[in-house]
Amino acid sequence: MATKAEIIAKAKAAILDFDEEAAEEVANESLKAGIDPAELIQDGFTAAMTEVGDQFEAGTLFLPHVIAASEAMSAGVKVLTPALEKMGSESQNRGTVLICTIEGDIHTIGKDIVATMLKIAGFKVVDLGRDIAIKDIVSKTSEVKPNVVATSALMTTTMVNQMQVEEQLKEAGLRAGVKTMVGGAPVTQDWANKIGADIYAENAADAVTKLKALF
Amino acid sequence: MSNYTPKERLARILKGQSVDRMAAISVTQTGTVEQMEACGAFWPEANEDAQLMAKLGEAGHTVVGFEAVRVPFDITAEAEFFGCKIKAGTKEQQPSVIGHVIKNIDDIAKFEGYSLDHGRIGIICEAIKILADKYGKELPVIGSMIGPFSLAQHLNGDDWFMNIFTDEQFGLKLVEFATEFNVAYAKKMVENGADTMVIIDPTASAQLIGAEFYEKFVVPSHKKIVDAMNELNVPTVLHICGDTTAGLALMESSGVNAISVDQSVDPATAVKSVKTAVIVGNLDPVNVLWNKTPEFIKEKSKEVLDAGVALLAPGCGIVSKTPTENLQAMVEMAKAHKY
Missing domain, CATH: 3.40.50.280 (Cobalamin-binding domain)
Incomplete structure (x- = not known):
């Protein structure tokens, strides 16, 4: 079985590849491996989205990429949502x-x-x-x-x-x-x-x- | 020296030829409430009736003093033609596209084989004819339409920006479909008397989609429209919203005669960035033309003129509540300018 670090790396890669299916897959894999869904979102999906966002600001990626990456993230988060809700865990909330x-x-x-x-x-x-x-x-x-x-x-x-x-x-x-x-x-x-x-x-x-x- | 008609003058300016002075025109929408009150043709009816549309288009010349007549006042007739749901406009606001009709590549076929004779695009052509019959010898008759990239977005909806990335085949097919429509529609406007064509492609911005997508999805379609217009000796003006500075060279590569830049572009930089096209612009329609005084507008106009634009004009559509005297300040500055 893949290690937690490997799964988180996969989650990042799924977003950076704009791959919805891969994001869903890694979300499922992560649930099976018992990884905290909030952690996968934070260190995997969100970290990758931040990179996409930075590249958008820098003008190396554009709107089509940002939308595709965010769609992939949504697909992954959707898989994690029931588990997240069960745990009652909220990711950090600034406001x-x-x-x-x-x-x-x-x-x-x-x-x-x-x-x-x-x-x-x-x-x-x-x-x-x-x-x-x-x-x-x-x-x-x-x-x-x-x-x-x-x-x-x-x-x-x-x-x-x-x-x-x-x-x-x-x-x-x-x-x-x-x-x-x-x-x-x-x-x-x-x-x-x-x-x-x-x-x-x-x-x-x-x-x-x-x-x-x-x- | 000064025996150019306004029509000849504008055509020469757009083609980069020498003239006696600047022409005072707006390539973007001209309708305002004060003009409506002066001529008795109001939105939304003036968007749907050829006589009223022509009357309000004419007011740009007779009330404000623009040296051209221009219709229409919105960019939704094209999407409406294909059945997109439209939110009706009001006296002060243009209609907008709220529903979309093409989800995927298979949907496109349903719309092939249309006839240009129905819908509001026919009314626009009729208004152009009325204006051309009355003013066509003297004044430029400016026709405008939404560009193919933004039309594709209207047809496809918000997913459009992702689809050009994730479903290139569909993206290219839809743009090609929109382009064919644009070419046919532009020709029809010219047949009815339009002598200048404005392509308004607000979301086809290299800033939003990047150079690579722009080159693939926008340049070829603009080039097709430009080529068709060149054959008819009709100059083209391209307006794209936002800060287009970095995209100007690409915009120009389609062969358009003029590029209209919005207020977020530095006009001097824009003038330096183009080789063959001329720059049109770029007074802020809100913070200058609508909300300031004629004196302030003259000051700002001078800055834009000093930057070397070929035509002083609003950076985007004129706000309907803009006072006539403010527009006249811009007109006056343009007319007084010698190159």
Whole structure:
């Protein structure tokens, strides 16, 4: 039987090869060998995703690779999830981030990358999806009680809705309990200042750095 | 010296030939609420009715002072043509694509053999004809369409970015399918009187997909469109969103006449990075054109002009709430510029 180090190395390789089946296989093998699923995720899958993320930032890997690697990781994690839940073990949690693409906007790629990178960095991410009504952001904030409410706007016509997030969170009395983060192609630090958002993230790496500094 | 019509002037600029002064145009969408109120043609109806579309396209010239007329105002008619689900636009917002119709290589065959006569693309061609009949002798008539890579993404959905990596055969086939459509549609716009073709391929960004994928999935399809337009003596402009600085040489390799860069590109660097294509751009549509004053816009325009762009223009689609006087400040600066 393979040693723990070998299995973890295999898990890394599966992600770096963008291989969903290999990720599932190694997850099963790891369960049989009695390895702590959280450890396999942390030292195997997540470590490999971090490498992919670094290479994406460096411009040696691109969006297709990041998505394929993250799909492979999801496939592996799915196999491990029942065991993880049974053990009641949670991997490290830096804080909870509620994230979505703003009302009126259906672009998801940028938001998805940010969500993936935040997960890798140890945040619990609640991804509401795209074109999310402001009132739903507010009600989810009240329900989930996240540390951060992050919205992405990819169009000049929808970024105005980020202003609404600020206003409606205030009206609901929730604004003081969260940090708001804004991002997306047309969004700038100026815009964040103007609408009163706490954090502007230029890209996924920037989002991770800024949230890590806070939590 | 100055006896060029606006139509001749723009064509010469795009082809890199000498002219008396800069032309004042926007290669990206021009519709704004103030123009709608001035001409009585409003979104969303102006996206669906040829007369109203032409009226609002014309307002870019008659209300703002652009030296061209341009339609349409969105990039969803192409996906809609193939049956993608569309979220309707409003007075201030363009429609968007929310449903997708092609999952795998077998799905493509279902869409072969289409006729270009139905759907909103026909309405766009009709609007082009109205504008060409009225202005075609004097003014450039700019047609625009989504590019094949982004159309493929609309057709396939979010998996598209992974599929070009994990299922190359499907990726290439879908891009080829989209390209054939683009070529036929562009020709149809030209038949109806368009004399300048803008390809808007927002997600075909080398920054997102890297040079290797860009070369394989984007350059050949843009080249096919450019070649077809060259045969008809129609110059092409390519607009891709984001920081395209590193991808400019690749974008240019398709043979496009002009590249429209967005506000995240340094225009001086862009001008230096291209050999044959000319650079169009790149005033920030939000933080400059929409939210600032005419004085500030003139200052920013000067910076962009000093960088050596061939055409001063918005870096992306004009925001619908942009004040007319702000756009006029840009128009004024462009018209006053000599190369």
